[in-house]
Amino acid sequence: MGVNPKAKKVIFLLWILIVPVGMWYTYQTYPPHDADNWVELSAFLLLTVIVATMPIDINNVPIFLIQWITLSTFLSFGLFVEMVFSQIAVIALLLKLRVQKDQYFRFPLNGLMFFIVSLGSGAVFYMLGGQTGVSLVQHPHRLGLAVLYVVLYYVLNQIVLSFYLFLFNGRKVSFFGKDFIVETITTLITFPLGFVLYMLYYQIGLQALLFVGIPFVSVSIIFNRYYSSEKINGFFQKAAEIGHQMAERHEVNGVIDLFIQKLSEMLPVDYAYILETIDDQELKLIRRIEDGEVLSNDLPGLKKNEGIIGNAWVKQKAFLFSSKKEWNDINIGYIHELAESILCVPIARNKKVIAVLLLASKQKRAY
Template sequence: MTVAAKTKRNIFLVWLLLVPAGMWFTYQTFPPHFSGKWVDLLAFLILTSVVAFMPMVINNTPIFLIQWVSLATFLSFGLFVEMVFAQAAVILLLLRLRIPNEQIFRVPLNLIMFFIVSFVSGIVYYSLGGQTGPSLINDPHSLWLAGVYAVVSYLLNQVIVSFNLYFIYKSKGSYFGKDFVVETVTTFITLPLGFVLYMFYNHVDLLALVIVAFPFASLSIIFKLYYASEKINAYLQKAAEIGHQMAERLEVNGVIDLFIQKLSEMLPVDYAYIFEVVNEDELQLIRRIQDGDHELPLNIPKLKKNEGISGFVWLKEKAHLYATGKQWKRYSKGNIPADAESILAVPIRKNKKVIGVVLLASKRKRAYEKTQLMIVDILCSYFAVAMENAKHYEVTKSQSERCALTKLYNYRYFEKLLTEEFDKLYQFERKVLSLIILDIDHFKAVNDTYGHQSGNEILCELAARLNSLIDSRGTVARYGGEEFVVLLPDVDKEEAYQMAEMIRQSIANWPFTLQQTLEFKQHQIKITASMGVATAPEDAEEPLALVRHADRALYVGAKRAGRNRVAEYSSC
């Protein structure tokens, strides 16, 4: 979530105008009560600091359980001391989280929030008759007021947090998510510790801090372990779902796109690179993503083992995690953008052999955790299997749809495509549909004179010429023997005729080179071709009729008329 520069400046200005003056006003109006107990004050400050250094991070949101210490501090020493300790706790927390420079505005933002929470909660408490240093055991009314202080503090904190999310961070998500539930539960579980700490402190002085600190530390560790296990379980479940989704993709590009998309949803990814091992000794880049752009050129040179971060991961066959740019930039080959900080690089394995490397990079420092590295490692295993299946499928599909000799589409694929194009014609997604049928003239004589291998060479060279001439305007297929078809969506008969004439001239005017004939090692011959053209819906209203009429134009209008010519279908 990005925050506008103007908003950041306003946050600093509000802090400058509000917090220092508010602290001075609080000191004058509600002076501290500690009667020279500097050691006690220092002990409470140390406890506050320890709590601030033990936050729980849920959905990238730090939750530190400071409320119970603040409650005991407020009841023991008054509003001003609690306010100072809360400000110190915020600074220590943000230092602990090591926020980047572009997020330094969070310091004054949180200082403002905790100042308002402390000030308003304290004013409410004192307005209802509360006093510093009350006897909670003997005075139920004081206990009730302390509870009101704690509830007001919590509610006001939630109101300000929601305000910041919606109006400063411009968050569109629901505020009442899992992190809200966890924070609410942990707050109300730990608040009794504040009451216990205060009452113990009144009876046994500083020993109370030791007695209460151990249960808190245990509780904090339990919460962290619980959340860590929940987080890992959620990641594992998500990884399994992604694995199933990748297995359902039947195309290599589809598998790669889904893999990158899901990684970007799970992790903070600004740059992503997927390398594949080629020739057993080089890594070749097969996909590169930057800030969501999947169409970047693959102009990064191939890497050897131990070259760059990916080459190092390939050599070690082990995943690596870098928290900052200083840790990895001496290993980089200069292909990763300079503003990248965190890097997560994981080998892609199949049958215990590294077949590639995935490298993810974020502009944020310490963006990745070891848990996430483990999950990406699992996903890479799913990815390797899905890629292998997709490659097998594409090979099988290509073999079933393409001519093994010319590599053009075959008759089966042409029939399917023709039916699909007619469906589009029926639904007015196409205006016209033209078909060119081409037959090589006297091809049997070529085979008899130069051999069938030479005939195959001509078929392959003709296929290449047709592909080059038609390009993206239509689809070229081998219809059978020496016959070829060209399907041209949204091309009318006149334009189709002109294209057929261009094809005829390119065949007739440029000789074909035979590499190995029956009598010569290399030889050039000239051939010609006849063509028929028909267009739907003008000439046909269904697929077979279009083929039949183009074929009729070929044999009646071109072959019988002397060959080496183009004829268009006419119903007359």
């Protein structure tokens, strides 16, 4: 269940009414220290943006591992700087993910959620006598308050997330569900790293960002590369399984239906068209599926070099488009007006194109 347009407007309005005023209040109540040290602030901000733009992709779900750097920023410069950096991190992440226009509400939504969590946990930390920019190693009480801040941050994040899902998505989720497990694991992994970064920074300065930041970024790159390789191997395995299943079918229509069905399970497909060549002169539509419904094949045929499909036939190469503006000028019929991403592939036998497959999705950058 998606967020309705009215709720999106409310989210934008809440951010405008709460975050700027809250930032001003935070600056006045908990002023930052070392705020004039622009070199070190810039270094922390750069690391924040780098980490934010490198989420770990697991099963097509980006895992945002920014908590450790925001913790170190909070302990080093105070609540206000941590809030500002968190807002910038959210913007950097969503720009990296290239969210679609109808998902722009995620900018103020995530910014508002981070603001509430930061303010709540930070205010309690200061209220209990916590201090930032001080040594933690020689003062167990200070370290204990810093750990309490982490726990509060974690709990508030879960509460705010659950409240959002219930209020705007109508989902009553279990507090100890799958999201809880993922968040718990990332917290246990990343927050200790934040303490290490802060303690090293307090001792040796900016060199700490290199000692901790470079290994973390390297591991993130390696992990994403590994997952991409596993994902590709998974596609190859599924393709082999589809080939075996198709070989068991003896009717042409059965083979085509199975082919489209399996492709739809592997890829986001809203529209699918298969055209076969007729006497090497024309492409004739033999299967047309839109929004999961099989429609009649009464559309006119295509000649060579006509539109995307005709060019794929003649040039014997695949075409990939990420958005409608990339293909709208060369399209000739067939493709639904709501389609964005397109994958058009010629099907060859004995080095001769016998058909052309076109898949389309309403999502941008779906393939």
